[in-house]
Amino acid sequence: MMSDHSQNQVSSLLRKKQACLVSEETDQTPAASPLEKDDRFSTLHLAVLCVCLPGLVLYLLNKYVAEDGSQQLAVATLWDLNSFLILVGFVLFQAALYLLPIGKIVKGKRIATGERDDYCINGFYAFLITVVVLGGLWFFDLVDVTIGHDKCLQLAFSGILVSLFLSIVWFLKSFTIPKEQLMNYRKKRNFVQEFCMGRELNPKFGKLNIKFFSMLRIAFIGWALFILTILAEGVERNGRVSPALGLVVVFQLFYILDALYDEESILFTKEIVNDTFGYIMTFGEMVWIPFTSSLQALYLVHHPQELSYLQVAIIIVIYAVGIFIYCHSNKQKNNFRRDPQDVAFTNLETIDTGTGKKLLVSEWWGWLRHPNYLGDIIVHLAWSLPCGFSHIIPYLQLLLCVRMLIKRATEIEEDCHGRYGAAWEEYCRRVKYQIFPHIY
Ligand code: NDP
Numbered sequence: 001m002m003s004d005h006s007q008n009q010v011s012s013l014l015r016k017k018q019a020c021l022v023s024e025e026t027d028q029t030p031a032a033s034p035l036e037k038d039d040r041f042s043t044l045h046l047a048v049l050c051v052c053l054p055g056l057v058l059y060l061l062n063k064y065v066a067e068d069g070s071q072q073l074a075v076a077t078l079w080d081l082n083s084f085l086i087l088v089g090f091v092l093f094q095a096a097l098y099l100l101p102i103g104k105i106v107k108g109k110r111i112a113t114g115e116r117d118d119y120c121i122n123g124f125y126a127f128l129i130t131v132v133v134l135g136g137l138w139f140f141d142l143v144d145v146t147i148g149h150d151k152c153l154q155l156a157f158s159g160i161l162v163s164l165f166l167s168i169v170w171f172l173k174s175f176t177i178p179k180e181q182l183m184n185y186r187k188k189r190n191f192v193q194e195f196c197m198g199r200e201l202n203p204k205f206g207k208l209n210i211k212f213f214s215m216l217r218i219a220f221i222g223w224a225l226f227i228l229t230i231l232a233e234g235v236e237r238n239g240r241v242s243p244a245l246g247l248v249v250v251f252q253l254f255y256i257l258d259a260l261y262d263e264e265s266i267l268f269t270k271e272i273v274n275d276t277f278g279y280i281m282t283f284g285e286m287v288w289i290p291f292t293s294s295l296q297a298l299y300l301v302h303h304p305q306e307l308s309y310l311q312v313a314i315i316i317v318i319y320a321v322g323i324f325i326y327c328h329s330n331k332q333k334n335n336f337r338r339d340p341q342d343v344a345f346t347n348l349e350t351i352d353t354g355t356g357k358k359l360l361v362s363e364w365w366g367w368l369r370h371p372n373y374l375g376d377i378i379v380h381l382a383w384s385l386p387c388g389f390s391h392i393i394p395y396l397q398l399l400l401c402v403r404m405l406i407k408r409a410t411e412i413e414e415d416c417h418g419r420y421g422a423a424w425e426e427y428c429r430r431v432k433y434q435i436f437p438h439i440y
Helices: 002-023 043-065 081-099 123-139 154-175 193-197 210-238 243-259 262-270 279-292 295-302 309-338 372-380 395-418 420-432
Strands: 104-109 118-121 348-350 358-361
Touching: 043 154, 043 193, 043 279, 043 395, 081 123, 081 154, 081 243, 118 262, 118 420, 123 210, 123 243, 154 193, 154 279, 193 279, 210 243, 210 262, 210 279, 210 295, 243 262, 243 295, 243 309, 243 372, 262 309, 262 420, 295 395, 309 372, 348 420, 358 420, 372 395, 395 420
Parallel strands: none
Antiparallel strands: 104 118, 348 358
16 A cells, blocks of 8 residues: 555656646646646535526426426426437437547547547537438438427436436546546545536546537537427427527527537537536536527527517627627637648737747737637527517526636636736737627
């Protein structure tokens, strides 16, 4: 048995080795000493989130689907074996598609524990195959295309059960790996913190990288299928696609397809590089994103809104502006990080950070420090507007998005300041606003 002192020495050597590995590849630097960071959530906060978030999802879904008396929110009606099998079947089918030898395998950024994993980039194909298979099943009358809408409460409830079960599995599995490979292993954290926030940075099941898989395949493809089934319900009820519903569905599908098409860029996000995978993230990807992101479409099926040509035109312009800022700023930074020598960047001003990386300080990234967040917020506004102003729920996602992105901007800036020091301060001096020009 190693003494505590020896263990500390081993840990310290391991950290130094990780730091060396990181500096060998200048574009692979993880956030400043992530192992030293404080926990962002208190135990009470986490316990409340664990209980309230699943309840909130069920409440919100029920608010719409039960209004016409078709469903009631009672535990006895939430459990449905068919819905459970559909949800599990969807997850297994996506897992099988992930493992198919289509698309490409890419090496991810070196993550905070020092590993550099392989990822299978075929999310866009997975989505197309899923739609074709479901279309075929619907064509041959083997599945009811509105089932996702009709059983949304039961599907969400199944998602809550499955995410709870999987979180227990990841949690128990994390005890089988050396503790030095866990994030925050040196910190004293209680059971609630470890279970909710997770212990392992990047749990794997064979070749399946669970966190990466959950973030786009389960969350985004699940969301796309859910809005398609809501669209089908809208057509069945009203005999046509109303302009308001059509706008929401097209806007959201475009956003989802863009994310799936450029799946590789997710490998650079803080979720993949720094965040552990626990109950909160498992639930978020399996339940929160697919079901709450579809609330606008669900609202419109149950509260149809008429829009004038002028309103349609204004909403399209708002969305076009938002998605343009969102896509272009994201692509500019991602391409710059992939290949800073590209001719596209030769005339752009940059700040040298002294770490081998530069910060863009012109065009999008010279206008705001998070132009992509502003684009994201405008996009969220555009797909809430078709719902009118008589109810707050279609705007809930927008409000949460604003809150989350403001918080995220602060966290990312703390990391960048830790890594780039004076260069980041110079960047903040030259680019004064984070998200909203002249406001914030
Ligand atoms: P970003 O894509 O903005 O990435 C931040 C990183 O970019 C920094 O850590 C730094 O990394 C690099 N960077 C920052 N400034 C510059 C600069 N001037 N020049 C070059 N590189 C710079 O953040 P996220 O990963 O948070 O977001 C990715 C997308 O996902 C966004 O579009 C966001 O809107 C979206 N998102 C949406 C959410 C929602 O709820 N709607 C939630 C989360 C994300 P480094 O220097 O290490 O390369």
